[in-house]
Amino acid sequence: MLVLFETSVGYAIFKVLNEKKLQEVDSLWKEFETPEKANKIVKLKHFEKFQDTAEALAAFTALMEGKINKQLKKVLKKIVKEAHEPLAVADAKLGGVIKEKLNLSCIHSPLVNELMRGIRSQMDGLIPGVEPREMAAMCLGLAHSLSRYRLKFSADKVDTMIVQAISLLDDLDKELNNYIMRCREWYGWHFPELGKIISDNLTYCKCLQKVGDRKNYASATLSELLPEEVEAEVKAAAEISMGTEVSEEDICNILHLCTQVIEISEYRTQLYEYLQNRMMAIAPNVTVMVGELVGARLIAHAGSLLNLAKHAASTVQILGAEKALFRALKSRRDTPKYGLIYHASLVGQTSPKHKGKISRMLAAKTVLAIRYDAFGEDSSSAMGVENRAKLEARLRTLEDRGIRKISGTGKALAKAEKYEHKSEVKTYDPSGDSTLPTCSKKRKIEQVDKEDEVVEKKAKKAKVKIKVEEEEEVVEVEEDVVEVVEEQEISVKKKKKKDKKKHIKEEPLSEEEPCTSTAIADGQQRHGLRESPNYARRKKQVARPRRLCLESGLRTKRVPTWGKKEVLKSESRKILNGQETKWDDFVAAAAPAGALAAVDRPAGQRCG
Numbered sequence: 001m002l003v004l005f006e007t008s009v010g011y012a013i014f015k016v017l018n019e020k021k022l023q024e025v026d027s028l029w030k031e032f033e034t035p036e037k038a039n040k041i042v043k044l045k046h047f048e049k050f051q052d053t054a055e056a057l058a059a060f061t062a063l064m065e066g067k068i069n070k071q072l073k074k075v076l077k078k079i080v081k082e083a084h085e086p087l088a089v090a091d092a093k094l095g096g097v098i099k100e101k102l103n104l105s106c107i108h109s110p111l112v113n114e115l116m117r118g119i120r121s122q123m124d125g126l127i128p129g130v131e132p133r134e135m136a137a138m139c140l141g142l143a144h145s146l147s148r149y150r151l152k153f154s155a156d157k158v159d160t161m162i163v164q165a166i167s168l169l170d171d172l173d174k175e176l177n178n179y180i181m182r183c184r185e186w187y188g189w190h191f192p193e194l195g196k197i198i199s200d201n202l203t204y205c206k207c208l209q210k211v212g213d214r215k216n217y218a219s220a221t222l223s224e225l226l227p228e229e230v231e232a233e234v235k236a237a238a239e240i241s242m243g244t245e246v247s248e249e250d251i252c253n254i255l256h257l258c259t260q261v262i263e264i265s266e267y268r269t270q271l272y273e274y275l276q277n278r279m280m281a282i283a284p285n286v287t288v289m290v291g292e293l294v295g296a297r298l299i300a301h302a303g304s305l306l307n308l309a310k311h312a313a314s315t316v317q318i319l320g321a322e323k324a325l326f327r328a329l330k331s332r333r334d335t336p337k338y339g340l341i342y343h344a345s346l347v348g349q350t351s352p353k354h355k356g357k358i359s360r361m362l363a364a365k366t367v368l369a370i371r372y373d374a375f376g377e378d379s380s381s382a383m384g385v386e387n388r389a390k391l392e393a394r395l396r397t398l399e400d401r402g403i404r405k406i407s408g409t410g411k412a413l414a415k416a417e418k419y420e421h422k423s424e425v426k427t428y429d430p431s432g433d434s435t436l437p438t439c440s441k442k443r444k445i446e447q448v449d450k451e452d453e454v455v456e457k458k459a460k461k462a463k464v465k466i467k468v469e470e471e472e473e474v475v476e477v478e479e480d481v482v483e484v485v486e487e488q489e490i491s492v493k494k495k496k497k498k499d500k501k502k503h504i505k506e507e508p509l510s511e512e513e514p515c516t517s518t519a520i521a522d523g524q525q526r527h528g529l530r531e532s533p534n535y536a537r538r539k540k541q542v543a544r545p546r547r548l549c550l551e552s553g554l555r556t557k558r559v560p561t562w563g564k565k566e567v568l569k570s571e572s573r574k575i576l577n578g579q580e581t582k583w584d585d586f587v588a589a590a591a592p593a594g595a596l597a598a599v600d601r602p603a604g605q606r607c608g
Contacts, residue, residue, distance in 0.1 A: 001107070002080055003042065003088045005119055006063065008056060008138040009130055010049035011072060013079055014042040014119065016088075025111050032118030035125030042119060044126055046079045048072075056138065057145045066093045068101060076102055088112045159282055159305045165275045166296035172268045179261045180205070187254050190214060190246045193237040197230060202265050205258040207234075212251050214238045281379075285369035288384030289362070290344040297340050298370075309367075309374040316370075317341060317363035341366070346391055354398050361391060 003014040016022065018041055021031055032038045048071060050056040055071075062069040068076075076098065080087050086105045089095040090113070095106030124132050180201045188195055191214040198204045203225055211220045217238035222231045272292075279292045283305060286295040301319055302308035311319070318325055320339030328335045337356035341347060341363055350358045365387040372383055 001088055002045070002085050003112075003115060003119070004076075004090075005116065006060075006090075007123065007127070007135075008050075008142045009127075009135055010047055011059075011075055012044060012048075012127055013046045013075070014126070015045045016042055016115075022111055022115065025114050028111075028114045029118060032122050035122050038118065038122040038126055042115075042126065044128070046075065047127060047129075048075050049130075050138075053138070053141045053145055056142050057149060060142065060146060061149065063091070063094060066091075066097055068094075068097055073102070076104065080104055088115065090116050159299055162275065162278050162282065162296050163300040163304075165271060165278065166293070166300050169268065169271055169275065169293075172264060172271065176261065176264050176268065179257065179264065183208070183254065183257050183261060186257070188243075190243045190250075191238065191241055192243050193241055194234065197233055197237060198226070202262065205261045209255055209258045209262065212255060213246075214241055214243065280381075283370070283373040284379060284381035285373050285384030285387075286366060288381045288388055289366045289369050290341060290346075294340060294344050298366075301340065305370065305374045309371045311367070313360075313364040313367045316367050317359055346388075346395065350395060351399065354395070357398065358391070358395060361394060365391060 001016045001019060003016060005012045005014060021041060022028065030037075031041050050059065059069050059071060062072075076087075081102070081104070086107050087095075087098070088107045089098065090108070092108040095108050098104055099106050119126060124130075124135070183205060184195050184201075187208060194204070194207070194214075198207060206225055207222060210222070210225070211217055215238075217235050222234065226234065275296060276287075276292045279287045279295055283295055283299070286298075289295075290298070298316065298319060299305050299308055302311065308316070318336055318339045319341070321336040322339075324336045327333075338347065338359040341359055342355075344362060346362055347355055347359050369384050369387065372378075
């Protein structure tokens with residue numbers, strides 16, 4: 001087996017002496033510990049030396065691109081074909097080219113990589129006639145030449161011009177804006193009305209450069225720069241201007257600034273044309289999809305067209321909005337829907353509710369265009385035109401979806417009927433004024449009379465019911481009063497049992513006493529009490545507290561319906577003991593708020 005080994009000095013072809021030892025890959029490095037051991041494994045068969053660094057550079061450039069130069073082809077034909085042995089190579093791509101061009105069997109495996117590593121470690125001892133000093137010098141010179149060549153002719157670095165051009169264009173826009181603002185403010189002290197009349201910045205500076213002092217506007221001709229109406233307005237404003245007077249030196253400095261603004265504007269226009277041409281040459285499909293400026297900013301943000309091609313569609317969609325993305329992730333809010341791609345024309349002409357959807361679809365198609373421009377050999381923009389047509393059709397579908405019919409087929413567009421003016425004379429229909437059924441007046445009067453009779457009957461029944469309820473309430477209250485009086489009699493009897501004759505005094509009864517005595521008698525009969533010999537005496541004892549209650553305003557016929565036994569007992573005890581109690585306190589203690597029924601109290605009277 002033969003081995004092709006490339007060095008900075010030339011091509012070397014080795015012959016493997018002992019192939020059995022090559023089978024042990026893990027222990028192969030031990031066979032190359034010393035030059036003597038290495039010479040037992042491989043032996044130099046042929047060495048083709050480079051004449052200078054330029055030849056070495058050409059040879060290695062061809063190897064990196066997977067090609068065979070003339071010198072290598074000559075060596076392989078002369079040595080390898082005659083030996084009729086397989087050739088071990090370090091690069092599988094190079095082996096495929098050799099097999100295709102020269103019809104030689106090539107081997108590439110991990111075993112070959114270990115063998116190459118061993119040969120490189122003992123290269124000074126295996127290749128005689130080459131000094132180590134010369135080998136180091138050739139390596140250094142070849143490295144420098146190869147790096148310089150890669151930087152100069154690399155196809156990947158052509159987009160560097162686009163990155164620099166778009167950066168310079170942005171800087172020019174900022175500086176131009178600052179210069180124009182300064183110029184307007186500076187000249188505004190002399191002629192402030194001109195800034196409101198002429199809105200275009202470049203035209204403003206050209207007018208300033210042509211006229212200078214405002215006194216010269218009357219005799220100046222501005223027909224090349226302004227329309228006739230605007231020119232007349234400028235001249236009229238110059239005559240009645242409120243600005244201050246300035247010197248000639250000030251006017252010269254202002255005119256110099258205007259010259260700078262005009263020159264920068266012209267250079268910016270030239271730079272924009274250059275950027276358009278470079279973008280159409282390097283990335284035509286991207287230019288068709290998103291435009292020159294947006295495409296150039298995407299390339300500048302990624303660093304190169306190749307780096308941009310490695311990004312996913314979702315990354316390209318939010319490229320330029322990294323700050324908003326990480327802020328949204330940190331605060332757990334909605335992430336941004338678009339970055340630099342927002343300034344594309346397709347996204348700009350979309351309604352706000354569809355901008356996110358269109359930007360996502362545009363990013364997906366733009367990534368395909370970027371990869372096609374970066375890795376494809378064709379430089380046409382047919383793919384970009386086709387994808388843009390699809391996106392525009394999709395955009396029209398989204399915009400038209402909102403004006404479709406809700407009912408019906410749903411796919412057909414809503415068609416507005418043609419307006420036709422119809423003049424019709426309509427009469428007033430009075431039947432729709434009232435919703436009540438119509439009937440005669442006699443029938444209405446009879447119905448009203450019947451309704452009044454029914455209402456009177458219901459009112460009489462209600463009065464009768466109310467009277468019955470009042471009588472029942474009076475009877476219940478009288479029963480409660482009788483019980484209280486009986487308890488008072490028993491307590492008085494026990495206390496004054498010894499001195500009955502002394503304390504009992506006959507007093508004439510009032511006119512209302514028969515009602516009280518009858519109520520007591522009825523209560524005794526109702527409770528089953530028997531008449532005793534002392535009934536007359538007890539009757540006299542009860543008469544006094546009952547009279548006191550009646551004189552204080554509590555009448556038997558109209559009393560509170562909410563009376564309770566406990567309250568009546570306590571109040572009667574207070575009356576017997578001679579304590580004064582106001583009527584309001586008596587009522588408040590015996591009844592809750594709002595529960596008074598029929599209470600008749602003379603004003604200013606008290607119990608007791």
